[in-house]
Amino acid sequence: MGKTLFDKIWDSHVITDLGNGFMLLHIDRLLLHDLSGARALHEVMEKGYVPPQPRLIYATPDHAISTQPGRTEETFPPGAPLLRGLRANAAKFGIRLFDIGQDGNGIVHVMGPEQGLTLPGTTLVCGDSHTSTHGGMGSLAFGIGSSELEHVLATQTMVQRKPKRFRVQFEGKVPEGVTAKDMILHLIGDLGTAAGTGYAVEYAGPAIRGLSAEGRLTLCNLTIEMGARTGMVAPDDTTYEYLAGRDYAPKGAMWDRAVAHWRTLPTDPDADFDREHTIDMAKVAPQITWGTSPEHVIAVDRAIPDPDKGPEDKRAAWTAALQYQGLEPGKPIEGTKVDWVFIGSCTNSRLSDLRAAAAIAKGRQKAAHVNAWIVPGSERVKREAEAEGLDRIFKEAGFEWREPGCSMCIASNGERVPPGQRSVSTSNRNFVGRQGPGARTHLASPAMAAAAAIKGAIADVRKL
Numbered sequence: 001m002g003k004t005l006f007d008k009i010w011d012s013h014v015i016t017d018l019g020n021g022f023m024l025l026h027i028d029r030l031l032l033h034d035l036s037g038a039r040a041l042h043e044v045m046e047k048g049y050v051p052p053q054p055r056l057i058y059a060t061p062d063h064a065i066s067t068q069p070g071r072t073e074e075t076f077p078p079g080a081p082l083l084r085g086l087r088a089n090a091a092k093f094g095i096r097l098f099d100i101g102q103d104g105n106g107i108v109h110v111m112g113p114e115q116g117l118t119l120p121g122t123t124l125v126c127g128d129s130h131t132s133t134h135g136g137m138g139s140l141a142f143g144i145g146s147s148e149l150e151h152v153l154a155t156q157t158m159v160q161r162k163p164k165r166f167r168v169q170f171e172g173k174v175p176e177g178v179t180a181k182d183m184i185l186h187l188i189g190d191l192g193t194a195a196g197t198g199y200a201v202e203y204a205g206p207a208i209r210g211l212s213a214e215g216r217l218t219l220c221n222l223t224i225e226m227g228a229r230t231g232m233v234a235p236d237d238t239t240y241e242y243l244a245g246r247d248y249a250p251k252g253a254m255w256d257r258a259v260a261h262w263r264t265l266p267t268d269p270d271a272d273f274d275r276e277h278t279i280d281m282a283k284v285a286p287q288i289t290w291g292t293s294p295e296h297v298i299a300v301d302r303a304i305p306d307p308d309k310g311p312e313d314k315r316a317a318w319t320a321a322l323q324y325q326g327l328e329p330g331k332p333i334e335g336t337k338v339d340w341v342f343i344g345s346c347t348n349s350r351l352s353d354l355r356a357a358a359a360i361a362k363g364r365q366k367a368a369h370v371n372a373w374i375v376p377g378s379e380r381v382k383r384e385a386e387a388e389g390l391d392r393i394f395k396e397a398g399f400e401w402r403e404p405g406c407s408m409c410i411a412s413n414g415e416r417v418p419p420g421q422r423s424v425s426t427s428n429r430n431f432v433g434r435q436g437p438g439a440r441t442h443l444a445s446p447a448m449a450a451a452a453a454i455k456g457a458i459a460d461v462r463k464l
């Protein structure tokens with residue numbers, strides 16, 4: 001019987017079978033950030049372990065640094081000791097750290113693929129739930145917890161139980177105004193946030209083949225929001241074109257050998273999955289979340305759901321979500337006034353995302369009452385966007401152009417949406433208080449977020 005993409009990568013990384021379904025896997029890449037990474041490095045130091053293969057480990061500060069223009073590590077004082085600790089311990093162990101202001105710095109899930117650190121057929125882990133992002137390159141990537149992270153630092157291996165296999169096929173053509181973000185939000189809306197628990201997800205079908213490499217990263221990024229720790233897309237020419245020439249990607253004869261190997265990775269036609277689901281792309285419209293879970297999502301031209309008409313087991317959660325969000329059931333969501341627009345995060349802060357937002361902002365003005373932030377995902381994204389004049393387009397439209405980092409996605413650097421205010425955000429979580437205590441978040445694509453900034457309210461990007 002044939003093998004899946006997941007099985008091929010998994011099997012080639014098993015060091016030993018530990019019994020009871022547990023395997024010891026070799027880890028090809030470990031990425032560290034300034035919250036979980038800094039903490040784990042410190043613990044490992046204290047315990048006297050030494051990373052055996054530091055050249056497979058890379059670090060970048062992203063969560064606890066200010067993104068204010070002209071920032072230094074002191075601009076957000078609580079983050080400074082984290083960065084200093086990360087820097088000192090990385091240097092001690094010979095781990096490459098991409099420091100703020102340097103090429104290579106950025107949100108860990110943006111800089112990994114961008115630098116060619118994330119490669120097809122490899123195992124990649126990070127102490128961060130959105131590590132699933134890297135699966136967009138055809139890598140087997142997991143977010144891991146703090147004790148697993150220390151284990152990887154000390155051994156470059158990890159103990160895992162093999163997940164089941166889940167394939168989602170996206171059939172048909174991508175409709176106007178629909179992006180990778182809308183595809184994954186639609187899927188989560190369909191299946192709910194627990195559907196992927198215990199599975200490794202593979203995204204397949206013609207609409208996935210047609211997605212850009214960056215679109216595939218966006219898609220895989222939200223895999224954790226449907227409960228699966230890993231999501232992946234088989235590598236193809238789109239992947240190889242994206243990776244060719246990147247700093248840490250193989251070069252010359254090594255590149256040719258790597259591509260020949262990568263071409264053997266896609267799922268065999270006769271491989272089996274434990275679960276399958278199909279999405280008809282004709283039914284996917286631009287999405288916007290209305291509640292406090294990524295599954296609380298609707299097409300932008302729909303009405304805010306009525307808990308009394310919803311499934312019985314969801315009524316209490318829907319009612320609480322509507323109350324927190326200050327929304328009335330049955331009313332159109334379009335036209336809901338917004339105070340903030342945040343275009344950034346490891347979901348949607350890459351060059352193609354900023355281009356999509358700039359295409360909407362160009363020649364227009366943001367609504368006077370809206371604070372609109374553009375936070376590029378990495379130093380490289382920022383420089384490339386500036387080289388093609390995107391920063392000017394945004395500034396002329398009244399948006400703020402900032403330094404790279406996680407910023408308002410999680411507000412762990414103090415950048416937050418004030419209580420009671422409403423934001424349209426290109427990030428991946430709309431949980432209670434995620435963008436600051438009392439903040440109300442609506443998740444959407446970069447084009448939809450830019451449209452909301454222009455209109456001053458939730459807007460249908462197809463009508464602009």
Ligand SMILES: CC(C)[C@H](C(=O)O)[C@@H](O)C(=O)O
Nearest residue numbers: 035036063127128129130410
């Ligand atoms: C802080 C970090 C560990 C966390 C995660 O695991 O994802 C954060 O990045 C998030 O998005 O909630």
Ligand code: SF4
Nearest residue numbers: 130345346406409410
């Ligand atoms: S951008 Fe947001 S989701 Fe991504 S790693 Fe940072 S805090 Fe987590």
